[in-house]
Amino acid sequence: MSDVVEGFRSFPVRLPAGVTYWTVVDGGLEPVAAADEFLINARLGRDLAESTTRAYATSIALYLRWCARIGMGWPQATVRLGRFVHWLQHDAGGGENLVVLDRPVRGARRVNCVLSAVREFIRFAVSTGLAEPTALEPLYDLVPDWDLPLELRGEGQARWRSRARHRLREAESLVDAASPEEILGLLRVCRNARDRFIIVAMWRMGLRRGELTGIRREDVHFVADASRLGCGIAGAHLHVRRRENVNGAAAKSRRHRPIPADWLVVQAYDRFMAERDVCRPAQGCDFLLVNLFRAPLGAPMRPQALNELLEALSRRAELERGIHPHMARHAFGSGVVAAGATLDEFKELMGHASFTSGEPYLHPDPRRLRAAVEGVPLPREIPGEVDW
Numbered sequence: 001m002s003d004v005v006e007g008f009r010s011f012p013v014r015l016p017a018g019v020t021y022w023t024v025v026d027g028g029l030e031p032v033a034a035a036d037e038f039l040i041n042a043r044l045g046r047d048l049a050e051s052t053t054r055a056y057a058t059s060i061a062l063y064l065r066w067c068a069r070i071g072m073g074w075p076q077a078t079v080r081l082g083r084f085v086h087w088l089q090h091d092a093g094g095g096e097n098l099v100v101l102d103r104p105v106r107g108a109r110r111v112n113c114v115l116s117a118v119r120e121f122i123r124f125a126v127s128t129g130l131a132e133p134t135a136l137e138p139l140y141d142l143v144p145d146w147d148l149p150l151e152l153r154g155e156g157q158a159r160w161r162s163r164a165r166h167r168l169r170e171a172e173s174l175v176d177a178a179s180p181e182e183i184l185g186l187l188r189v190c191r192n193a194r195d196r197f198i199i200v201a202m203w204r205m206g207l208r209r210g211e212l213t214g215i216r217r218e219d220v221h222f223v224a225d226a227s228r229l230g231c232g233i234a235g236a237h238l239h240v241r242r243r244e245n246v247n248g249a250a251a252k253s254r255r256h257r258p259i260p261a262d263w264l265v266v267q268a269y270d271r272f273m274a275e276r277d278v279c280r281p282a283q284g285c286d287f288l289l290v291n292l293f294r295a296p297l298g299a300p301m302r303p304q305a306l307n308e309l310l311e312a313l314s315r316r317a318e319l320e321r322g323i324h325p326h327m328a329r330h331a332f333g334s335g336v337v338a339a340g341a342t343l344d345e346f347k348e349l350m351g352h353a354s355f356t357s358g359e360p361y362l363h364p365d366p367r368r369l370r371a372a373v374e375g376v377p378l379p380r381e382i383p384g385e386v387d388w
Helices: 034-046 052-069 074-088 108-127 182-190 194-205 263-276 282-283 305-317 324-340 343-350 355-361 366-374
Strands: 009-014 020-025 140-143 162-165 235-242 257-260
Touching: 009 052, 020 052, 020 324, 034 052, 034 108, 052 108, 052 162, 074 108, 074 282, 108 162, 140 263, 182 194, 182 324, 194 263, 194 324, 305 324, 324 343
Parallel strands: none
Antiparallel strands: 009 020, 140 162, 235 257
């Protein structure tokens, strides 16, 4: 039975139609049937991004590896999921026995992501008859709905809902935004127009790295009259569309959205295109961001290349901390709010599915908080005597 073979790992599969998804294979490189069915359904049936199926496959492979080590089948091992949590936290890998380190090898957030993928997998297996319903019982508790917002609760008596039983408490962390000084520091040490355009595009348009590396030249409408391009949107802008991309880039949202560009973005783009046009291999590539200075020339840049670029620029600029792409996106989100954008404008520009998705992106300056408090008007007269 392949489900109890040591050495499970994630593996990419490219379908004849050109779609790539990630599955789980055992030590003999045979796909695990139940996991494969779940992952291909997630990719094709739910239209999840390739990167999402990769994260799911990696998490399920960890679970199957642990099941093999304790000698239980994956449907039955859910009764010991608490031990799986401990294994995720402390197993250093590479050995048959548990290697306990002085600190966890996986943080609470990473462990919770693995558990979420495992629960999704088990739920799918039960719903499709690949596992008995009893496999679900150890995963959830029934709790009253009093802690839910009023609009999500029923009227009258409390109703019951299922809640994941195994979940670590994550430390509250707010991803910091890159400061204007840090962004300018990166721009000063850029050695070419392409790198400057990348920094400016993330800083002034809030693009995710997967969105930016997936932009095609046809998506860029940096012209005064876009109607000539068959587009009814006025002003310089570009379109973010979800596609299948050979470089692994993917827009997070399925919904297409246009993003306005200011004069700084357009200026950086013009200088980048002048540099790009000199590279002959790049002229035949429809991707906007391509390799101009390393092989393979003209090939689309990978999303991870943006992380590598910002890490190198941070070191070159001698910044106190490394800047990564999402910090530039956070800087854009904070700037939009500080400029007075409404919630619906902020949500649309950031490409969020809900208003609550934007909470981690809000980084109000302490001076603005003080100004907001001091801006609350005092009454002209305080009736009666107040003992201050």
